Amino acid sequence: MTEAAFRARLAALGLTLDAKAFAAAWAGAQHLRAEVARIAAFLAQND
């Protein structure tokens, strides 16, 4: 997910964050994307 896509998803939720809050949210989002990748790899390994 790109930063722009993440920003668009927040906007769709009506969630406007200032620059500092967005930076923190984006860092958390990237961490969660890494967790998504970890789960995808786990499932692929088990298929």
Place this chain on the structure above:
Amino acid sequence: MTDPADLTIPEAAAALRAGTLTARALAEAHLARIASHPDLHAFSHLNPDALSEADNADAMLTQVDPGPFCGIPFAVKDLLDAKDLPATSGSAVFAGRIAKQDADAVARLRAQGAVLLGKTATYEFAMVGPDLTLPDPPARNPWNLGHITGGSSSGSASAVAGGLVRMALGTDTGGSVRSPAAYCGCVGLKPSLARVARSGVFPLSPTLDHVGPIAATVEEAALALDALTERPENWRPAVGLLQRGARGVRILYARDWFADDPQASAAVIRAMDDAAAQFSMLGATITLAPLPDYALYEAAASIILHAEALTEHAALIRDNAALYGRPVLQSLAFGAAILPDDLTAARTAQTRLTAEMLAAMAGYDLILTPTTLTAALPFSAFDGEKAVWTPMRTIAFNLTGQPALSLPMGFDAGLPLGMQLVGRIGDEDLICAAGHAFEKSTDHSAQRRGSGGCPA
């Protein structure tokens, strides 16, 4: 003469039945204890009708078989509704909200004559904390007021550890009953999924949320769980095996889940090895054995939790974003990174990981792990802009739904450490039996800070 507020729940119940103590006197003793420790910030709202509820309990006590919680004071995390009391979930978003009825768990205790003293502090919406910018100050750790309690059931743990009440309800979505219990030196019991009703609880992640007790001892936590259990006929009583001891219990010591983790403190590793040795002395069989990769459980649970939390808050955010604390709003925003297919994959992984956990337990009765990998951090660690991670080994069992008991196992520089006993679904009686045996054979749970249960 013993201060009634220092009586255990069974001791108080016996005195109430014998007529040597009244529910009113017991409630007054606890209210006085609460009033003498405002520095803990454990309670967010007191129940103005507590004494009249105690009078009702005194009337109930004259009836036949009033039950073990009749006349016993308790407290409730401010994430659960209690009729006519403020219900804010620790957030300005719900400032002024008054609950119209009791959460099921609260109603169940009140119907048995338990006396609600008040609502305890929570991290905002049970999500992240401590947030030092919120109007209400965070609850403090009775062992050292400069240290956090952990959360999100922060006030419940502070209240029990501080001797303000013997049992308080909490909620646990990723460890929010167990980690504050561990940091504050009390007992936290996350029951099997669905054992305790969750209606009337503001949801964080509905498929991972659990309601459970924080108590001063294993026995009191077990008694509370039995009083809370929604359909008792479907579950074995948690107190059913308390006198069984730990002899013959086959314990899988999951040392590989923490000992090589650089986040684990040396004190936690040492205390865990000592605890394993103590169980061996008690006649349990201790086997070092691997469990599936913890990181996978944490990953699947994080995806589910953030996706569900954002769903729960989506409507509220639209109209009230400015009222949320910054850390909670940021944490909710993480969930926007989760797509529907990601959530589906996480749920598929949840099924497989649960099966793998049960397979790893084959031949064993219980798992032994730490609750948290360090003692409670100081508040000063949370002053900066950067998120602070408090490593735990708890969320895996929200994902699998297994019951997990956290109890004290030692200290690090005067701060408590907690270990975790985990069973199969429905095995609360076994984890409580082992925990009770450990507790009775050590003095970790018996230690309290200062007179009256907390620092002067």
